Structures are given as structure tokens and as C-alpha cells.
Amino acid sequence: MAFLIDQIRAAWTDKQTNVVMFSATAIALYGYDQGMMSMINTNHDYLSTMNIASTSPLVGIIVSVYYLGCAVGAVLFSKLADRYGRKKSIFLSLASAALGNLIMFLAGLGYRRGAIGVMFIGRVVMGLGVGGIDSVIPTYSSELSDDDARGKALAQEFQSNIFGLVMAFAINLAVTRALGKENQWAWRIPIVVMQVYPVLLMGFVERLPESPRWFVYNGREEDAKEALKDIYGDEGDDKFEELMSAHEKERENGDSVSYLDMVTPGHAQFHPTVIVIMGQINQALTGYGAVSVYGPQIFELLGFSIFMSEDLTLANYISYFGLMTFAWLLIDAMGRRKLLINGSIFLTSCFLAMAICGGLAIHANQLHIPGIIPGIIGTITLFIATGSFGIGWLATVWLVPTEIYPTTARAQGTAISVIVWGIANFAITLLTPIMFNNLSYFIFLVFAVTNAIAGVWTWIYLPESGGRSFEDNQQFFIEAKEAGSWRVTKVCGGEFGIMKYPDPEQNGEVLVDAERVPLLRRVEDQLPSIE
Structure with missing residues (x-):
């Protein structure tokens, strides 16, 4: 109980x-x-x-x-x-x-x-x-x-x-x-x-919590930091750096x-x-x-x-x-x-x-x-x-x-x-x-x-x-435009036709073709952990 x-x-x-x-x-x-x-x-x-x-x-x-x-x-x-x-x-x-x-x-x-x-x-x-x-x-x-x-x-x-x-x-x-x-x-x-x-x-x-991405998009970086700490605890600072980096890339493609x-x-x-x-x-x-x-x-x-x-x-x-x-x-x-x-x-x-x-x-x-x-x-x-x-x-x-x-x-x-x-x-x-x-x-x-x-x-x-x-995921559409085709098999050698999954042999730090990881292992990873 x-x-x-x-x-x-x-x-x-x-x-x-x-x-x-x-x-x-x-x-x-x-x-x-x-x-x-x-x-x-x-x-x-x-x-x-x-x-x-x-x-x-x-x-x-x-x-x-x-x-x-x-x-x-x-x-x-x-x-x-x-x-x-x-x-x-x-x-x-x-x-x-x-x-x-x-x-x-x-x-x-x-x-x-x-x-x-x-x-x-x-x-x-x-x-x-x-x-x-x-x-x-x-x-x-x-x-x-x-x-x-x-x-x-x-x-x-x-x-x-x-x-x-x-x-x-x-x-x-x-x-x-x-x-x-x-x-x-x-x-x-x-x-x-x-x-x-x-x-x-x-x-x-x-x-x-409010969406940290919405805070960053609206120029409220401090609020985004607080929201991320509220959500992720000690990992909040790292998440903020990742979010700011992604936001800067998006800004290069236009704001609205x-x-x-x-x-x-x-x-x-x-x-x-x-x-x-x-x-x-x-x-x-x-x-x-x-x-x-x-x-x-x-x-x-x-x-x-x-x-x-x-x-x-x-x-x-x-x-x-x-x-x-x-x-x-x-x-x-x-x-x-x-x-x-x-x-x-x-x-x-x-x-x-x-x-x-x-x-x-x-x-x-x-x-x-x-x-x-x-x-x-x-x-x-x-x-x-x-x-x-x-x-x-x-x-x-x-x-x-x-x-x-x-x-x-x-x-x-x-x-x-x-x-x-x-x-x-x-x-x-x-x-x-x-x-x-x-x-x-x-x-x-x-x-x-x-x-x-x-x-x-x-x-x-x-x-x-x-x-x-x-x-x-946004990169797929850039590559599709360059390839002149919307067919998944024609873009990036068909890479986006497969699922990517964290490689358990490398502590999940590298994404590999999901077929290289047994399905049972992938399903087990989705189950809630009991600590």
C-alpha cells in the first residue's frame, strides 16, 4: 500500500x-x-x-x-x-x-x-x-x-x-x-x-507547465529555463541549450x-x-x-x-x-x-x-x-x-x-x-x-x-x-526537394522509410535501424520502469 x-x-x-x-x-x-x-x-x-x-x-x-x-x-x-x-x-x-x-x-x-x-x-x-x-x-x-x-x-x-x-x-x-x-x-x-x-x-x-518551446519562440528565455527545470529537474539546463540551438536553426529558415x-x-x-x-x-x-x-x-x-x-x-x-x-x-x-x-x-x-x-x-x-x-x-x-x-x-x-x-x-x-x-x-x-x-x-x-x-x-x-x-524530420523535406521526388524510397537512399532506435550496445547514444534491435527489446523499453 x-x-x-x-x-x-x-x-x-x-x-x-x-x-x-x-x-x-x-x-x-x-x-x-x-x-x-x-x-x-x-x-x-x-x-x-x-x-x-x-x-x-x-x-x-x-x-x-x-x-x-x-x-x-x-x-x-x-x-x-x-x-x-x-x-x-x-x-x-x-x-x-x-x-x-x-x-x-x-x-x-x-x-x-x-x-x-x-x-x-x-x-x-x-x-x-x-x-x-x-x-x-x-x-x-x-x-x-x-x-x-x-x-x-x-x-x-x-x-x-x-x-x-x-x-x-x-x-x-x-x-x-x-x-x-x-x-x-x-x-x-x-x-x-x-x-x-x-x-x-x-x-x-x-x-x-507552459511549453518551453513557446517561451523561446516568444523571446522569453528565462521563463523557458524555469519551465524546463520544473519539468526535467537537473537536466533542465542541458535541455535549454538544446532548445536554444534548435531555435537558432529554425530562425535561419524564417520566423513566420x-x-x-x-x-x-x-x-x-x-x-x-x-x-x-x-x-x-x-x-x-x-x-x-x-x-x-x-x-x-x-x-x-x-x-x-x-x-x-x-x-x-x-x-x-x-x-x-x-x-x-x-x-x-x-x-x-x-x-x-x-x-x-x-x-x-x-x-x-x-x-x-x-x-x-x-x-x-x-x-x-x-x-x-x-x-x-x-x-x-x-x-x-x-x-x-x-x-x-x-x-x-x-x-x-x-x-x-x-x-x-x-x-x-x-x-x-x-x-x-x-x-x-x-x-x-x-x-x-x-x-x-x-x-x-x-x-x-x-x-x-x-x-x-x-x-x-x-x-x-x-x-x-x-x-x-x-x-x-x-x-x-524537417531535413527529409529539404532532401526531398533536392532529390526532386516525394517518394520515400527516392530520398536519402530510402533512409526515412525505416525507424531509428537507440542502439542498446552503445548505451542508447547512437540511433540505428530499428530492425537491428529485437522487437521484444524495443517493446520492453516502452514499459514503465519500477524502481
Whole structure:
């Protein structure tokens, strides 16, 4: 017991642990919304209050407009993060999410006329806040993590995102079973419970250190020194010298980068911006935004009843949360490219299998086979696909933009990532109900093809950014310009197609090809040490 208390006390006082725990809880807001809306969409009182039919396109529009709010919030709060600091921007993002959540809770409470308009406003305002969180938190967390632990930190945060998803769906399922789909509190309670996240986090922001990189970029070297000592203790002075050296190199490349610069062909930041944009488009093409929001409908396509589909959806989310542990164990051990490419291979295979299972389940009577068999096989396959997405794609595409930009463009780059994510998921969540109604189980075939496309693009164009410093990763784009090619195999002899890892034979002071270090050893290095 004393050991456990000491560990908790150490975690409470360690600033890096504080950052990871705070960031993880904040990212959980995104997951909570997905789990929350998946069952609210089927609540009869909710549909009646909003005066819409269950098959109306407005059901999908209410869900998807949130993502447009996220896109706008990413730009707004990333600008605030650059001007006033990461902490202030995070606080205001949380306040916006809390306000939006409150507006959603009040939509139609005691009235019906105009309820849908209030719900739209709430979804957009909450989207603004969550978009800010999704753009600023990964940047902030990455700037306070070591080069060989950035992936682990962000993957742990996104595991918390899945915890939010599980928590929301479980609460939703419990109150729906207890109160019934005709009761308004079956959909209002899950909304108001979400308020716990932003309110508690706003009270915790003051404990966090500000980003030393932001201090240096704004000419506040003494504040940066103090922040680094607060975070790293005795190593703070060495970290400060490294940070100042990196800052001087960045200054040689110019002090400011606009959003227009980043999407202008020929500009130094255009190439990394295309990488970021395609990463988010490819993540949307995996189809898992749709699976998260419309989980019960997926299981209904596999032949299960409504109640069983809801139970299986919760089980799938719980499995999702557990399997995310492999994401933070592997992301800094195998690298970004391998996880993404292998994730696409698994997802393509799984969706092909699910298309077959869906077809067999629907036509089981004509084929004289028990419908439960393809349903069971399809369910197992979906569980595998969900884990493959979580390990390979969930956190990785959010990590890349925090690693490949200079400080002058990092907030904008992460914001662009959220903008594209918002627009892409707006389209996917809007179109998914339409595809359910018109394509039936052929929707799985569509996702199989899009996953294959995502994997091929990643293999050709995505450089491996794991195990390298921010400055090393920026060198790839300089070399690519000189080589006249964006193909990873054509730049630096294909060096950026492999993961770099500290060589244990040289006390980790030299980076080598990760394949020279056994995977088991690399995974063990990611496990927390017990002293």
C-alpha cells in the first residue's frame, strides 16, 4: 500500500506525468461525443423533440455539423495558442466545449419549437472547443515529450479517448435500458455527464507547465529555463541549450509561416502539409469514424437484433480500449509507417471478410445456413478490425503533424490536420446513414477498397518520423526537394522509410535501424520502469 501511495504521489508531482494525464483526459472528450451520439440518434423522445424521423438526413447532419465546428475551432484556438500560450488556449477550448455541452442539454427542455436549432448551435459550439483541444493538445504534449517517447505519450492519450467512447456508450446503454427510448432523460443524462470532463480539467490547467518551446519562440528565455527545470529537474539546463540551438536553426529558415504559405506549392511547408492532409483523409477512409458513431447499425447488418447489437457494440468498444495498449507499446518501437501500413492490410482484409459475412447473414434463409454463423464470424472480424484501427491509425496520424514541422508552423500544421479531419469526418458521418440505407452490407466492400488506397499511399509517401528529432524530420523535406521526388524510397537512399532506435550496445547514444534491435527489446523499453 505504501508503495502504491508513493507511486501516486510521484505521479502527482511529476510534471511530465501531469501533462500526459491531463492531455489524455482532454482527448477523451472527443471519444465521449462519439459514444454519446451513437445511441441518442435512436432515442424516440430525442427524435420527437427535434421533430425529425429516424431515417431523415437531419440525423446525420446533427452528428456531422460538430466536425465543422471542430475545423473552425482548430484554426481559432491554434492562433490563440501561438499568441497567448498553449495553456490559455487549452483553457478556452475547454470552456467552449463546456458551453456547447450545456446548450445541447438544454435543447428542447420544456419546449419543442426551435429545439433542433438550439441543438445545432450546441453541436457547433462544442465542436469549436473539441477542435481546439484536438489541435493544441497534441502540439503541447509533443513539445514536452522526449524524441523517443512522443508516440507513446500521444497513444496513451488516445487510449483515454477510447475510454471516453466506452464510458459514454455504457452510460447511454444503461439509462436507455432503465428508462426506455421514450424517456427524455435517457438522452439528456449522457449529455450532462460529459460536463464533468471540461469542468474538472479547467480547474487543473494552472498546475501544468507552459511549453518551453513557446517561451523561446516568444523571446522569453528565462521563463523557458524555469519551465524546463520544473519539468526535467537537473537536466533542465542541458535541455535549454538544446532548445536554444534548435531555435537558432529554425530562425535561419524564417520566423513566420501563414496558412496560405502552407498550402502554396513551392513553399518549404507545402510538402509536409500535403502529408498531414492525406494522413487525415486516409484515416477517414478507413471508415472508423462511421463505425464509432453507428456501431449498433453495423452489427444489425450482420444479422443481430437491436438489443444484441447494442451489447456487442459496447463489447467492441471495451475490446478497443484494451487493445489500444499495444498502440503505445508499439508506436515508438515499430514506428509510424509500419503501424499504418500493417493497419491498412488488416483493415482491408477484415472489411472484405465482413462484406462476405454480411451477405451470408442477410441471405441465410435462401442459402439454408444458420444466420448466426456468419454473424459470429463477422463480429469476431469486426473486433479484429477495430483493434487494428486503434493500434495502427487512431493516434498515429495525429502524431505526425506534431513531429514534421518547425515551431513556427507546428500549431498551424496541427490545426490543418484537425480541419481536414473535421471536414472528412463530416462527409463520412453524413454519408454513412445514406450508405447503410442504400448499400447494406456492400458498405464493407467500399471500406475495404478505401483502406487499401490509404495503405498504398502511406507506403509510397509517408516518411518515418519516429525516433528522430523535430529538426531531423524537417531535413527529409529539404532532401526531398533536392532529390526532386516525394517518394520515400527516392530520398536519402530510402533512409526515412525505416525507424531509428537507440542502439542498446552503445548505451542508447547512437540511433540505428530499428530492425537491428529485437522487437521484444524495443517493446520492453516502452514499459514503465519500477524502481
